[in-house]
Amino acid sequence: MNLSEIKMGQQAVVTKVNGDVLALKLFEMGVLPGEQVELENIAPFGDPIAIRVGESKLCLRLADAASIEIELSVWKES
Amino acid sequence: MERIITVALVGNPNCGKTSLFNALTGLNQKVSNFPGTTVEKKMGDAMLTEKTKLQIIDLPGTYSLYPKSADELVTYEILRNKSETNFPDLVIFIADASNLKRNLLLFTQVCDLGVPAIIALNMMDVAARRGISYNLEALESNLGVPIVPINARKRTGIDALKQTLIHKLPRTHVTYFGLENLDQAMLNELSQVTDKRNAYAALQYAINAKELLSEKSVRIKEVFEKYAFDTWQFQEEEVFSRYHTIDKVVKISRIQSQDNLKKSITRKMDAILTHRFYGIGIFLALMFLIFQAVFSWSAYPMDLVEYGFAWMSEYIKNTLPPGVLNDLLVEGILAGLSGVIVFLPQIIVLFFFIAILEDIGYMARVGFIMDKVMRPFGMNGKSIVPLISGMACAVPSIMASRSIENRKERLITILVIPLMSCSARLPVYALLISLFIPDTAVWGPFNIHGLVLMLMYLIGFAAALLSAWIFKHFIKSVQQNYFLMELPGYKLPVASNILITLYEKSAAFVYGAGKIIIAVSVVLWVLASTGPREKMAAVTTKYEVQMANLTESEKNEAMIGGISLRRDADLLEASYAGQFGKFIEPVIRPLGFDWKIGIALLTSMAAREVFVGTMTTIYSVSGAEDNLDSIRDAMLVETNSQTGKPSYSLATVFSLLIFYAFAMQCISTVAIVKKETDSTKWTIIQFVYLTVLAYGSSLFIYQVFG
Numbered sequence: 118m119n120l121s122e123i124k125m126g127q128q129a130v131v132t133k134v135n136g137d138v139l140a141l142k143l144f145e146m147g148v149l150p151g152e153q154v155e156l157e158n159i160a161p162f163g164d165p166i167a168i169r170v171g172e173s174k175l176c177l178r179l180a181d182a183a184s185i186e187i188e189l190s191v192w193k194e195s
Numbered sequence: 196m197e198r199i200i201t202v203a204l205v206g207n208p209n210c211g212k213t214s215l216f217n218a219l220t221g222l223n224q225k226v227s228n229f230p231g232t233t234v235e236k237k238m239g240d241a242m243l244t245e246k247t248k249l250q251i252i253d254l255p256g257t258y259s260l261y262p263k264s265a266d267e268l269v270t271y272e273i274l275r276n277k278s279e280t281n282f283p284d285l286v287i288f289i290a291d292a293s294n295l296k297r298n299l300l301l302f303t304q305v306c307d308l309g310v311p312a313i314i315a316l317n318m319m320d321v322a323a324r325r326g327i328s329y330n331l332e333a334l335e336s337n338l339g340v341p342i343v344p345i346n347a348r349k350r351t352g353i354d355a356l357k358q359t360l361i362h363k364l365p366r367t368h369v370t371y372f373g374l375e376n377l378d379q380a381m382l383n384e385l386s387q388v389t390d391k392r393n394a395y396a397a398l399q400y401a402i403n404a405k406e407l408l409s410e411k412s413v414r415i416k417e418v419f420e421k422y423a424f425d426t427w428q429f430q431e432e433e434v435f436s437r438y439h440t441i442d443k444v445v446k447i448s449r450i451q452s453q454d455n456l457k458k459s460i461t462r463k464m465d466a467i468l469t470h471r472f473y474g475i476g477i478f479l480a481l482m483f484l485i486f487q488a489v490f491s492w493s494a495y496p497m498d499l500v501e502y503g504f505a506w507m508s509e510y511i512k513n514t515l516p517p518g519v520l521n522d523l524l525v526e527g528i529l530a531g532l533s534g535v536i537v538f539l540p541q542i543i544v545l546f547f548f549i550a551i552l553e554d555i556g557y558m559a560r561v562g563f564i565m566d567k568v569m570r571p572f573g574m575n576g577k578s579i580v581p582l583i584s585g586m587a588c589a590v591p592s593i594m595a596s597r598s599i600e601n602r603k604e605r606l607i608t609i610l611v612i613p614l615m616s617c618s619a620r621l622p623v624y625a626l627l628i629s630l631f632i633p634d635t636a637v638w639g640p641f642n643i644h645g646l647v648l649m650l651m652y653l654i655g656f657a658a659a660l661l662s663a664w665i666f667k668h669f670i671k672s673v674q675q676n677y678f679l680m681e682l683p684g685y686k687l688p689v690a691s692n693i694l695i696t697l698y699e700k701s702a703a704f705v706y707g708a709g710k711i712i713i714a715v716s717v718v719l720w721v722l723a724s725t726g727p728r729e730k731m732a733a734v735t736t737k738y739e740v741q742m743a744n745l746t747e748s749e750k751n752e753a754m755i756g757g758i759s760l761r762r763d764a765d766l767l768e769a770s771y772a773g774q775f776g777k778f779i780e781p782v783i784r785p786l787g788f789d790w791k792i793g794i795a796l797l798t799s800m801a802a803r804e805v806f807v808g809t810m811t812t813i814y815s816v817s818g819a820e821d822n823l824d825s826i827r828d829a830m831l832v833e834t835n836s837q838t839g840k841p842s843y844s845l846a847t848v849f850s851l852l853i854f855y856a857f858a859m860q861c862i863s864t865v866a867i868v869k870k871e872t873d874s875t876k877w878t879i880i881q882f883v884y885l886t887v888l889a890y891g892s893s894l895f896i897y898q899v900f901g
Contacts, residue, residue, distance in 0.1 A: 137427045138263065139677050144434045145258040146681065147297040157462055161471040162567035165576070167682055172294040172325075174461065174682040176563045176576075181677045 118189065120168070120182035123156045129187035130154070131170070136184045143185065147171045154187060200243065200360070201250045203273060203283035205305055207298050208256030209556075209683035210291045211317040214347035216253040217695050224699070236273075236281065243357055252283065255597070258297075260304045260399060261430060265597035265605070265871075274308055275400055285364065286312040287356070289347070292329065293322040293684075299338075299441045300434065303371035306340070307395045313341045313363075315356055320346065321684060325459070327449065334448040339369040348689045372437055374398065377429075381422040388414050402426045461684040468560055478564060485548045486649045489541050489621070491642055496540035504533035523720060531716025531808035532709065538622040538804065543701055545587050545618055550696040556683045558583075566678055572660050573667030575599065575678045578608040582659065585615030586652060587700070589864045593871050603672035607663050609872060610881050613864055614659040616652045616856060618704075619804040623855045624651050626807055627848050629827050655856050658888070711862075715798050715805050719772060723794075723813060726770035734769050738762040767813065786854065786890070787847035787897035791833075799860045806855070846901035850893040858889035 123129060131152050134140045148154075148170050157174065158167040167176040206212045216224075220239025237253040254273055255266035262268040276282060286305055290298040306312055322328060335342045341363045345352030374382060374394050382394045388411060389404070391397040401415045405426065419426065467473050508525050515521045552558050558580050566576030577599045585592040589612050596612070599605040616624070628647050725731070741758055767773050768790075775797065776790030783793055795809040814829040833842040859865065859882050869878045 136675075138675050139679070141261065141427065141430050141434065142258070142263055142677075142679055144431065144438075145261075145297075145300060146679065147294070149435075149438060158465050158469045158563075159471075160469060160563055160567060161474050164567050165563060165678060167465065167469065167563060169462075171297065173297060174684070175679065176566075176682055177679045178566065178677070181679060 118187055120154065120185040120187050121166075121179040123154070123166075123168075123182075123187065123189075125156055125159070127189060128153060128155045129189045131185060132188050133186040134184060135186070139181060139184060146175060147173050148175070148185065153190070154185075198247045199250050200247060200285065200364075201252065201281060201283045202360075203252045203254055203286050203310075204289060205254055205270065205274070205286050205301070205312075206256055206289035207258055207291065207294075207301060208681060210256065210289045210298060211347035212253060212256060212289050214689060214692055215287075215289055215315060215317070215345065215353075216251060217692055218347055218350045218353050219249070219251055222695065222698060224695070243360055247361070249360070252281065257301065259301055259434075260308065261403060264600040269597075271403065274305065274310060275396065275403075277309075283310060285360070286310050287315050288312050289315050289317050291321075292316050292319045292344075293325060293327065295322075295329070296438065296441055296445050299445070300437055302338075303437050303441065304399075306369050307372050308399070309393045309396060311364075313343065313359060314338070315343050315345045315347075315352070317345055317347050319344055329448050330450050331448075334444070337444040337447060348686065348692075350691075371440055372433060378422050378424075381418060381424060384418050384421075385415070388418060398429075402430065459684070461682075464685050465560070465682070468557070469564055474560075474564055478561060481548075481552070483649065485545065486652065487642065487645045488548065489544050489645075489648070491645065493540040493544050497537055500537045500539065501533070504529060504536070508533075522724070523717065527716050527720030528713055530811045531712050531719070531805075533811070536705065536709075538618070538625070538807075539701060539704065541621050541625075542587070542618040542704055543697055545621075546697055546700045547693065549584055549587055550693045551688050553580075554686070554688045554692050556685045559680060559682050562680060563682060572663040573607045573670070574604050574663055575601070575676075577678070577680060578604065581608055581612060582615055582656075585612040585617060588617050588619070588704075589613050589615070589861065590867050593864070593867050596871070601672065601674050601676050603670050603674065604676070606670060606872060606877065607666050609868060610666055610877070610884075611659040611663045613859055613861070613881070613885060614655050614662060614857060616655040617803075617861075619802060619861065620651075620855055621648075622804045622807045624648055624852065626810070626827060626830075627852050627855075630830060630843055630848050631845055651852065651856060654853070658857060662884070662888070711802050712805055712808050716808055719794070719798055719809060719813075722772040722775070723767055723770050726766070726774065730769040731766065734762065734765045738765075772813075785897065786893040787844070787850045787901055789842055791842070792851065796854075796860075799855075800862070802862065803855060803860045844901070846897050849900060850897040853896055854889045854893040856889075857885060857892055859885035 118129075120129075120131075131148060131150050131154055133150060134143050134148060152171045154168050154170045156166060157169050158176075160166065160176075165176050165178045166182060167174060168182075204212050204216055216237070216239060219241045223241070224237065224239040239251050239253070241249045241251060243249045252273065254270040257267035257270045259267075260271050260274065262271045273279070273281065273283070274286075288302045288305060290302060302312065302314065316329075316331070316334075319328070331342055331344060341359050343352055343356045343359050345356055372395065377398075382398060385401045386392060386394060386397040389397045389400045391400060401418070404412050405415050405419065418424075468477060508529050511529070512521060512525050515524070552561075561583065562576035562579050564576075565579045569575055569578050578596070581592040581595040581599075584595060592612050592615075593609050596605050596608045599608060625644075625648075628644055628651075632643055632647060738758055738761070742755070745754065768777070772794050773790065776793035779793045779797070780788075780790045783796065788796070791810075791813055794813060795806045798809045799806045810830065830843050831841070865878060865882060868881060869875065872878065
């Protein structure tokens with residue numbers, strides 16, 4: 118599963134990041150394998166999304182989020 | 196002897212760098228270029244001791260020393276070049292304690308470049324709220340550099356930071372990432388090619404040169420190919436290795452870590468501010484509030500400025516002996532200047548809102564909300580901040596577009612920014628709108644002026660989007676397109692940050708625009724009061740004869756006043772300025788403009804706001820009006836000498852409004868576009884398309900409604 122498929126209230130762990138420029142930029146901004154991610158907001162027009170990852174809050178497009186592979190960890194009642 | 200220490204402030208975006216810079220330097224700041232380059236530096240001074248001066252450079256925030264955008268490149272360029280005169284003796288690295296791990300990634304890269312550094316640990320309060328705090332001694336000994344806790348926004352810890360600079364200035368640097376596993380022969384070759392002794396600096400430069408810079412890139416590529424070196428793989432490994440080292444340090448030094456289950460304030464606020472309905476509603480309401488504020492709140496200080504200038508003109512006119520100097524001061528310089536300074540309150544109000552929204556962290560949310568909207572137009576969410584601040588001034592906005600990674604999106608953003616109605620158009624719009632709508636007109640709680648003004652801004656924005664959409668189809672790009680942005684936590688605004696921004700922008704407006712306006716006003720005044728000798732003499736003689744022919748009973752004030760008014764108007768027409776206006780009149784006549792507007796169009800090529808000063812100068816030279824605050828009345832009663840109809844019909848005013856909304860009438864913008872795009876071709880293309888757009892639209896409006 119990848120990050121573009123995450124739903125509100127779901128928590129997950131990053132397992133892998135694909136791509137070169139984008140992957141490096143994501144690593145530098147703290148999106149690393151093993152980090153917890155959570156979907157916090159969805160922009161008014163459905164895209165981009167805002168995620169909490171590690172200690173940062175980032176926003177990215179769904180197309181870019183698709184290159185981040187995740188594994189759901191905790192289910193929360195939304 | 197005074198000693199000068201050059202210090203660079205380095206850190207991630209939103210780490211509090213600018214707040215610290217403001218706290219250290221106050222108003223002793225200036226922006227200039229590094230010698231011989233187009234790289235912009237923001238510098239400031241502070242006294243460290245009586246004999247030591249700190250020269251502080253504020254560098255753009257970046258996440259790593261592998262720059263991916265133009266602003267990150269600035270930071271890298273300063274830190275890589277040891278022979279540069281502004282190469283810092285020391286780096287103050289500002290680290291966000293609430294996000295220490297990621298912040299330290301850049302720190303370790305800076306250290307490995309060979310620059311001595313100390314850490315200013317900021318936002319400990321934010322970290323504490325999340326249940327995180329650090330044992331600073333452990334952190335210090337594990338990282339091997341002095342660490343000073345500060346709160347840049349509350350300005351605490353600044354003295355301790357200065358004390359550390361005096362007593363614990365590090366002489367050596369620490370290494371965090373070894374290159375032992377790499378082929379040493381390759382590193383030696385890279386050191387030779389890049390002329391850098393530090394192996395990490397050489398390798399880093401080589402990787403960046405291959406990606407971003409052109410010099411030496413061919414030789415560097417050969418070396419990489421010879422050793423089959425995969426730069427992407429290396430950079431990934433480097434990042435992971437650094438994070439691994441940092442992780443260990445951070446874990447040892449973290450004294451308590453409890454999972455804070457409470458939803459953060461930022462999260463709660465974002466749930467509303469980026470909400471699908473409320474989010475857009477709040478954004479539009481904010482924009483609307485700003486326009487109302489610009490028009491209604493500024494009215495009172497504007498009256499004061501007008502009153503002050505009127506008083507000053509009157510005083511000088513009556514105090515100085517009558518003559519050329521008196522006329523030049525009152526009709527040339529003061530008239531031109533007052534027409535512009537009077538709009539300073541509006542500019543301050545506009546910048547006030549932009550500065551606050553930026554400072555509290557809202558501007559990034561606007562980018563988040565608007566990304567999807569901007570995409571079809573070949574831009575992205577990061578374009579929205581430069582576009583919105585383009586409503587204040589295009590020059591800093593075009594520089595702000597540096598944060599856009601993709602070159603095509605950045606170019607498009609730069610190309611259309613001048614269509615956003617900047618504050619220099621405010622004086623022009625304000626004057627023109629007041630020609631057909633009385634000040635007092637209201638529609639419910641709203642001032643109609645404010646509504647029409649907002650409409651002008653919307654027209655500019657729509658034109659910007661449309662032009663961007665067209666450019667999207669003509670500009671090619673091979674670069675990967677992505678949108679990745681940090682949403683910083685919301686903060687309370689800090690008065691000093693906002694006041695410094697306001698001071699900077701107002702000073703730039705008054706000095707920058709003031710210089711051009713005084714120069715243009717003086718030249719214009721000279722051109723408007725002198726002319727070809729025979730023509731001027733003919734006019735003078737004609738009215739002298741009229742005067743002489745007056746009978747005793749006709750020699751009353753009204754009669755003489757009327758004759759001298761007509762004489763002054765004819766003199767203006769005969770002057771050099773009048774001759775020029777007449778010369779270009781055939782070109783602008785289809786737009787509904789007469790030769791007087793022609794003069795103003797010419798002088799506005801330097802800067803738009805000169806329009807008002809020019810109109811004031813023209814009308815006060817032609818004698819129609821001595822009093823500054825009623826330039827509007829002078830334009831209202833002005834009639835066309837050929838048709839006898841008012842010169843400023845509704846169609847002419849609309850046509851003029853649209854012309855000023857679209858035309859590229861700003862030398863500073865042309866210069867900054869050339870600098871930022873580094874392309875004569877695009878600078879010319881932009882100038883031409885804006886001119887054609889302005890002329891075509893005005894032509895259409897005047898021909899249809901005229």
